Amino acid sequence: MGTIFFELALTFYFAASILSIAGIIRKKDDLERTVFSLSLLGFALHTFYLFIRYIKSGQAPVFSMHEANSYFAWSILLISLIIRTCYNARILSFGVILSFIFMFVGAFFPRNIPSLKPELKSLWIDIHALMAVFGIALLSLAFVFSILYLIQEKAIKTKKFIGVGSIIPSLEILDKINYRLIFWGFPIYTIGLIVGFIKYLNLLGFNFDPKEIWSFLTWTVYLSIFYLRVKQDWRKKKAAYLTIFAFLLVIFGFFGINLLTESFHKPL
Amino acid sequence: MSLLVIGLNHKTASVEVREKLAFNSKEALREALKKLTQEKGIDEAVIISTCNRVEIYVKSIVPSDSEGNVQDHIEDTIKQFLSKFHGVDRHLFENYLYVYKDREAVEHLFKVTSSLDSMIIGEPQITGQVKESYEIALSERTTSLILNHLMKRALFTAKRVRNETRIGENPVSVSYAAVGLIKKVFDELPRKSVLLIGAGEMAELALRNLIGSGIKNVFITNRTYERAEELAKEFNGTAVPMEKLKEQLIKTDIVLCSTGAPNYVITEKMLKEIMPLRKYKPIFFIDISVPRNIDPSCNNLDNVYLYNIDDLQDVVDSNLLERKKEAQKALAIVQEETEKFFLWLNSLESVPVIVSIRNKAEQLRLEELEKFRAKFKDLPPELLNSIEHLTQSIINKIMHNPTVALKNNCENKEILIYSARRLFGLDNEEE
Numbered sequence: 001m002g003t004i005f006f007e008l009a010l011t012f013y014f015a016a017s018i019l020s021i022a023g024i025i026r027k028k029d030d031l032e033r034t035v036f037s038l039s040l041l042g043f044a045l046h047t048f049y050l051f052i053r054y055i056k057s058g059q060a061p062v063f064s065m066h067e068a069n070s071y072f073a074w075s076i077l078l079i080s081l082i083i084r085t086c087y088n089a090r091i092l093s094f095g096v097i098l099s100f101i102f103m104f105v106g107a108f109f110p111r112n113i114p115s116l117k118p119e120l121k122s123l124w125i126d127i128h129a130l131m132a133v134f135g136i137a138l139l140s141l142a143f144v145f146s147i148l149y150l151i152q153e154k155a156i157k158t159k160k161f162i163g164v165g166s167i168i169p170s171l172e173i174l175d176k177i178n179y180r181l182i183f184w185g186f187p188i189y190t191i192g193l194i195v196g197f198i199k200y201l202n203l204l205g206f207n208f209d210p211k212e213i214w215s216f217l218t219w220t221v222y223l224s225i226f227y228l229r230v231k232q233d234w235r236k237k238k239a240a241y242l243t244i245f246a247f248l249l250v251i252f253g254f255f256g257i258n259l260l261t262e263s264f265h266k267p268l
Numbered sequence: 269m270s271l272l273v274i275g276l277n278h279k280t281a282s283v284e285v286r287e288k289l290a291f292n293s294k295e296a297l298r299e300a301l302k303k304l305t306q307e308k309g310i311d312e313a314v315i316i317s318t319c320n321r322v323e324i325y326v327k328s329i330v331p332s333d334s335e336g337n338v339q340d341h342i343e344d345t346i347k348q349f350l351s352k353f354h355g356v357d358r359h360l361f362e363n364y365l366y367v368y369k370d371r372e373a374v375e376h377l378f379k380v381t382s383s384l385d386s387m388i389i390g391e392p393q394i395t396g397q398v399k400e401s402y403e404i405a406l407s408e409r410t411t412s413l414i415l416n417h418l419m420k421r422a423l424f425t426a427k428r429v430r431n432e433t434r435i436g437e438n439p440v441s442v443s444y445a446a447v448g449l450i451k452k453v454f455d456e457l458p459r460k461s462v463l464l465i466g467a468g469e470m471a472e473l474a475l476r477n478l479i480g481s482g483i484k485n486v487f488i489t490n491r492t493y494e495r496a497e498e499l500a501k502e503f504n505g506t507a508v509p510m511e512k513l514k515e516q517l518i519k520t521d522i523v524l525c526s527t528g529a530p531n532y533v534i535t536e537k538m539l540k541e542i543m544p545l546r547k548y549k550p551i552f553f554i555d556i557s558v559p560r561n562i563d564p565s566c567n568n569l570d571n572v573y574l575y576n577i578d579d580l581q582d583v584v585d586s587n588l589l590e591r592k593k594e595a596q597k598a599l600a601i602v603q604e605e606t607e608k609f610f611l612w613l614n615s616l617e618s619v620p621v622i623v624s625i626r627n628k629a630e631q632l633r634l635e636e637l638e639k640f641r642a643k644f645k646d647l648p649p650e651l652l653n654s655i656e657h658l659t660q661s662i663i664n665k666i667m668h669n670p671t672v673a674l675k676n677n678c679e680n681k682e683i684l685i686y687s688a689r690r691l692f693g694l695d696n697e698e699e
Contacts, residue, residue, distance in 0.1 A: 026434075030432075152452065156453060157567065169455070170451060170452055171453045172453065172550075176455070237570060
């Protein structure tokens with residue numbers, strides 16, 4: 001079933017992550033190009049893997065725990081690669097490490113193709129899931145860059161450079177990336193949710209699912225961040241803290257709700 | 269054969285002595301190289317002459333004695349040459365000279381090129397200066413096999429040190445440290461604006477560095493407006509009257525402050541008014557004045573970053589400390605490369621080369637003989653024996669002349685050996 005491509009991608013991500021960590025510890029980014037090549041190779045294999053799964057099952061490869069993690073990892077890396085290209089910022093290391101972690105988690109779940117209820121086999125449900133998760137990936141990276149922003153900010157403020165500073169980009173670029181991530185992440189996530197919600201109303205009427213309530217809650221936090229951003233208030237620390245808080249909600253929605261409640265959204 | 273360096277640097281000699289021995293122009297350097305290599309016993313030479321050092325590297329055909337000492341007269345020849353060339357009495361500089369031989373000389377050159385011997389460890393210019401010195405020697409044809417290889421390895425070592433350690437990464441002067449800090453906050457410097465308040469020397473230096481990093485919008489204010497205008501002309505900026513300081517702060521990203529005022533020119537209260545008007549856009553203050561001109565409590569405000577002269581000095585100190593740590597790593601690289609250089613040098617000894625060539629020939633002979641035997645199994649053993657003898661004697665005849673030539677002591681023997689290695693394909697991997 002092509003899982004060999006999953007293993008291969010995982011291996012490349014692993015190698016890229018090790019080099020990234022080495023780079024972060026050594027505070028040198030001379031391995032950056034190698035990290036980029038390895039990530040790109042892994043990404044190509046991963047894309048192929050997702051594609052095969054989609055062709056075979058006829059449904060988006062995002063419905064089981066294995067699929068959700070792998071697609072999430074894929075999204076993270078895609079976005080990181082785009083940021084690296086657009087901003088020429090040395091940030092890929094952080095993206096690929098994150099990507100590897102989710103990929104690794106995904107490796108522990110059964111890899112069979114989940115059988116969806118027939119009424120859920122629809123292009124709209126696919127779009128809903130793909131967009132919502134991709135939106136979350138964008139927002140998660142906003143979380144990572146918010147943390148980096150706070151680390152860098154603190155180092156500059158307290159005048160204590162504990163080292164990592166030199167490989168973290170400038171505050172301005174971190175903030176720019178953050179803004180872009182929220183700028184794209186929030187609408188994509190929103191559309192994903194709306195598509196899902198309309199389809200859901202069609203199918204089941206008003207009967208709220210815990211995951212939906214949670215998603216709505218998370219959405220409102222992002223709405224406030226989005227508002228802060230668009231208003232051009234430059235007190236970036238506030239936005240950074242909010243982004244971190246919102247992401248924790250997302251993570252809980254991603255794992256916690258699934259594990260704790262009998263949700264309609266429970267991965268298969 | 270032996271390698272030797274004679275020289276002096278900022279650690280051993282004062283500038284009065286260094287300037288007497290410096291080769292100030294390329295022409296002087298060319299002439300010196302020519303004259304030096306005409307001296308008896310010196311057949312390759314490179315001269316490195318910078319404001320911090322004068323060093324003469326030579327390869328001499330005179331071999332080192334059992335203790336690794338070059339016969340004294342080469343040393344003497346070079347000192348004599350220096351004295352004659354510069355018209356300076358020997359005793360005026362002799363005591364400041366250091367002499368390194370063979371392994372020490374190689375290690376010294378690698379250290380110098382990698383900027384481990386510099387006044388400011390890790391400064392990048394020296395590598396370029398060594399390269400330039402080598403290129404001049406190259407164009408004057410005063411280097412050959414040995415020094416060519418040595419200089420190339422030195423530059424390669426410097427590259428390794430730069431790539432593999434963080435020795436040159438953090439700024440170690442106050443004005444560069446300021447620019448480095450500003451770059452941690454702002455990304456696109458050409459789009460930022462800078463305001464210079466006052467006119468201290470250090471602030472001007474920092475401003476120059478900022479302009480060098482691409483900043484174009486320069487504003488200057490001063491207690492006396494005429495002085496501000498003067499400076500504005502010099503830095504291609506705009507003069508701003510002191511009364512408009514607040515308005516200017518609203519649209520400025522970087523402030524360099526260095527006035528003689530005895531009190532705070534910028535206070536926390538002032539910034540509390542200004543920050544909302546800036547929509548809290550980050551602002552970076554560098555206060556180089558003593559007594560300080562910017563209230564230190566300004567740093568407590570969000571998106572206000574304030575560094576004073578001591579903060580900058582702290583950054584420089586910790587960067588210097590880090591460079592020293594990195595220098596230890598660099599030293600390991602230098603030693604590794606020195607080792608490699610001597611491995612290469614040893615490969616130019618005659619006996620091992622003769623042995624290698626003979627082994628190679630013998631191996632080829634046996635292989636071909638084996639093939640022949642497999643092909644013609646039915647030949648009578650006597651005939652096979654004769655054929656074996658025949659091959660052996662051909663090999664011996666062919667090897668005779670090369671062996672004799674390699675064993676003979678002649679000038680530039682290394683080149684002969686080097687050529688032999690290449691002709692017989694002894695080194696598969698060419699660097």
